Amino acid sequence: MRLKSVVLVLVVSALSAFAAGAAPDNYKSMVEHVIQGDHTVNFRDLRLAADASKGYRKRPDSSSLSKRIGTELTGKDYAKAAKDAEALLATDFVNIEAHYSAFLSYHALGNTEKAEFHKFVFTGLLQSILQDGDGKTPETAHTVITVDEEYVVLHSLGVGLPKSQSLLHQGGHSYDKLVYVDPDSNQEKTVFFNIDIVWARETELFK
Numbered sequence: 286m287r288l289k290s291v292v293l294v295l296v297v298s299a300l301s302a303f304a305a306g307a308a309p310d311n312y313k314s315m316v317e318h319v320i321q322g323d324h325t326v327n328f329r330d331l332r333l334a335a336d337a338s339k340g341y342r343k344r345p346d347s348s349s350l351s352k353r354i355g356t357e358l359t360g361k362d363y364a365k366a367a368k369d370a371e372a373l374l375a376t377d378f379v380n381i382e383a384h385y386s387a388f389l390s391y392h393a394l395g396n397t398e399k400a401e402f403h404k405f406v407f408t409g410l411l412q413s414i415l416q417d418g419d420g421k422t423p424e425t426a427h428t429v430i431t432v433d434e435e436y437v438v439l440h441s442l443g444v445g446l447p448k449s450q451s452l453l454h455q456g457g458h459s460y461d462k463l464v465y466v467d468p469d470s471n472q473e474k475t476v477f478f479n480i481d482i483v484w485a486r487e488t489e490l491f492k
Contacts, residue, residue, distance in 0.1 A: 312338045316378050319406060328413035329428075335379045336430040336482055344376045347383075354386045366390040367399075379430070381410045381437045414438055418479075423453065423460050426477035435461060435478050443468040453477075459484040 312334040318326050335341045350373050357366035367390035373383045384407035391400035414434055418425040429435055439447060447463040454460075461478045 312341070319378075319409075322402075324405070326409075328409040329417060332379050332410065332413060332430050333482075336486075341377070341379075342486070347373050347377060347380070351382065354383070358386060358389060361393070363390040363393040367394065367396075370403075379410060381407050381434065384410065411437065411441055415441070420476040420478070423455055423458070423462075423477050423479075426460055426479040428479040428482070430482045432461070432480070432483060435463065438476070438478075439463065439465060448473065452480075 312331075315326055315331045315334055319331065350369055354366050354369045354373070357363070357369065367387055370383045370387035370390060373380060374387065377383065384403045388400050388403040388407060391397075391403065414427050414429060415438065417428050420427045420438075427438060429438075439445070442465075444465045444467075447465045449464045451462045452459065453462055459480050461480050462475060463478070464473055464475050466472070467474050
């Protein structure tokens with residue numbers, strides 16, 4: 286009974302947000318499947334569908350809310366952090382950091398069901414980036430739909446901020462080249478991200 290209640294709340298909040306943004310049916314449908322526990326959803330396709338939706342592109346800026354969630358987690362105010370993470374996800378379901386914050390919050394609150402749900406989603410979203418190329422060269426770069434996803438990948442490697450970041454236009458594509466210090470070997474390494482989607486969206490702003 287508790288599981289049905291959790292699913293119902295998540296479905297209603299997600300659907301209301303997407304209806305307001307008039308998101309395409311494929312994105313809305315994929316989100317519904319994920320919320321209902323469908324483990325066959327392709328998370329790479331979900332991210333691409335999100336970027337293609339008008340509702341996602343017109344989502345409100347969440348930078349201040351993300352900072353507040355970080356502050357709440359640091360202060361161990363897990364109830365507020367969980368609430369704010371859910372609010373952010375209602376308009377940005379593919380936000381990996383928000384799912385991770387929700388996982389940490391619900392885990393601390395002892396809500397195993399919700400914690401496992403958000404762990405499933407953030408793991409799926411992250412792996413969809415890491416498995417899309419190895420990031421060692423421009424030709425095998427990880428594809429991202431936001432710059433924030435680049436930093437999520439670095440954090441997954443145990444890295445904070447990169448040592449340097451540069452923009453490359455090569456072979457008709459755009460890339461971010463990030464140089465970072467590997468925490469295990471203390472050696473410099475480089476990771477490439479294909480930012481064609483990000484670049485296209487930024488270019489649209491100046492048309």
